[in-house]
Amino acid sequence: MGRSVDPPLSMSTSDASTPASADRSLRGLLFLLATIAGVSVANIYYNQPLLDNFRQSFPGSASWVGTVPAVTQLGYAAGMLLLAPLGDRFDRRRLILLQIAGMCAALVVAAAAPTLAVLIVASLAIGVLATIAQQAVPFAAELAPPSERGHAVGMVMSGLLLGILLARTASGVIxxxxxxxxxxxxxxxxxxxxxxxxxxxxxxxxxxxxxxxxKLLVSMWHLLVEHRALREASLTGAALFAAFSIFWSVLALLLAGAPFHLGPQAAGLFGIVGAAGAMAAPLAGKFADRRGPRAIITVSIALVALAFVVFGASARSIAGLVVGVIVLDIGVQAAQISNQSRIYALKPDARSRVNTVYMVAYFIGGALGSGVGAVAWPAFGWLGVSVAGLVFAGLAAWNHLRLPSRGASG
Structure with missing residues (x-):
């Protein structure tokens, strides 16, 4: 009688008839959103193990193959800024389906690319459309009750992180x-x-x-000015992701030299070790729900700092590097979940835009960290890289602790 066949944003009437059935329905939706996030974001990383294959397929353009992953990342940043805010303006399910359709078209072009130039253009489009993941995370925050928001965000983020970690492995095998x-x-x-x-x-x-x-795009600037907690979370997240990126941008160079003499495959295996961070994400969300996100962020920053102390002492130890990776990933991901739990509570009717502000700052921090790592490694070696990571952890701590948050912003 005029009602949509689609279920409403929360659970349907039949699903919500008992708390147990409502809980099962929510878990199923969160698992679906986690899968959406992981499968979509993986497309940014599929091309990274394939550069030598591209070089062989397009020998006349071999010097440009490094452009493929670069433009993919650039596309992702542009997509976050230009597409992610649309989740506040339109139905997120429809946006996700439209982006999947566009992504499939771009992937078909990439698979059939006759030249490297075509592959580069297709890769830019893939990066823009892979921001499906940035619709899934705020969608989870909407679906969950406030008391479970951190856990919901953590569950979807764990899917996103597994997509990032396993994409390179799957790509290489195929x-x-x-x-x-x-x-x-x-x-x-x-x-x-x-x-x-x-x-x-x-x-x-x-x-x-x-x-x-x-006006939707301009409003993101107003949100940043209006909410100090958003500014604080964005800077803290950017500093921690900078530290994270310093390590991962230089690890392969460390492993290639004495005493390890290991190839890039070894650096890829460290990504599997980093799955500990993905597994810790839902737990971090639960603790954020119970104890408040600020307390979890404080512990997370301490873990990141500890990781770089371990790295500094592990220039010749695989075991030490493995321990450091586990501690680093848990610290960074726990802070990420807690920061997002905080910012989603600031303005429920603008979750996509708030998430966009935060994630753009986050990726700027990552780019800065990679740049610092590229400078620190040849100039000061592994110890210099470790000190630089510790400095970024210190910046995060200063920003996080200098002024206690008030009210909902905390």
């Missing part, structure tokens, strides 16, 4: 047996299967803003 073009084809199949599940299971969301697109 390329080894079926060629690099099959990697993009396999992603199309995975996304189409996911789209079917989304149509059947994911509810619609209700837009929370009627602002025109231009």
């Amino acid at each position: 390329a080894q047996y079926f060629g690099w073009r099959a990697v993009f084809g396999a992603s199309v199949v995975a996304l189409l299967a996911l789209a079917v599940v989304i149509i059947l299971r994911l509810p619609k969301s209700q837009p929370t803003s009627t602002l025109p697109y231009g």
Whole structure:
């Protein structure tokens, strides 16, 4: 009788008839959102193990193959700024499905690319559209009750992190047996299967803003000015991701030299070790719900600082590096979940825009960290890299502790 066949944003009436059934329904939706985040963000990283394959396929443009991952990351940053805020203006399920359709088209072009230039253009589009993940995370914050928001965000972020960690491994295996073009084809199949599940299971969301697109973008600046907690969380997150990026941008160089003499595959295996951080994400969310996110962020910053102390003493120790990676990933991811739990409570009708402000700052921090690592390594060696990471952890601590937050911002 005029009602939509789609379930509402929360649980349907039948699902919500008992607390247990409502809880099961919420868990199922969060698992779906975690899968959406992981499968979509993985597309940014599939091309990184394939650079030598690209060089062989396009020998006339071999010197430009490094542009492929660079433009993919650039596209992701642009997509966060230009597409992610639309989640406040339109139904997120529809946006996710539209971006999946566009992503499949871009992946088909990449798989069939006759020249490197075509592959580069397709990779830029893939990066822009991979921001599907930035619709999934605020969607989880909407679906969950306030008392469980941190856990919900943590669960979806764990899916996103696993997508990042496992993308390179999956890409390398598929390329080894079926060629690099099959990697993009396999992603199309995975996304189409996911789209079917989304149509059947994911509810619609209700837009929370009627602002025109231009004003929607401008409003992000106003949110940053209005909410000190958003500024604080953004700077803290950027500093910690800078520290994280310093380590990962230089690790392969450390492992290639004495006494290790290990290839890039070894650095990739450290990513599997980093899965501990992804597994810790839901736990961090639960603690943030119970004890408050600021307390968890304080502990997280301490863990990141400890990791770089361990790194500084582990220039010749694989075991020490493994321990440091586990501590670093747990610290960074726990802080990420807690920061996002904080900012989503600031302005519920602008969660996509708040998330965009935070994530743009976060990736700027990552780029800065990679740049500092590139300078510190040749000038000061591994000890200099470790000290630089410790300095960024100290910046995060100063920013986080200098003024106690008030009210909802904490």
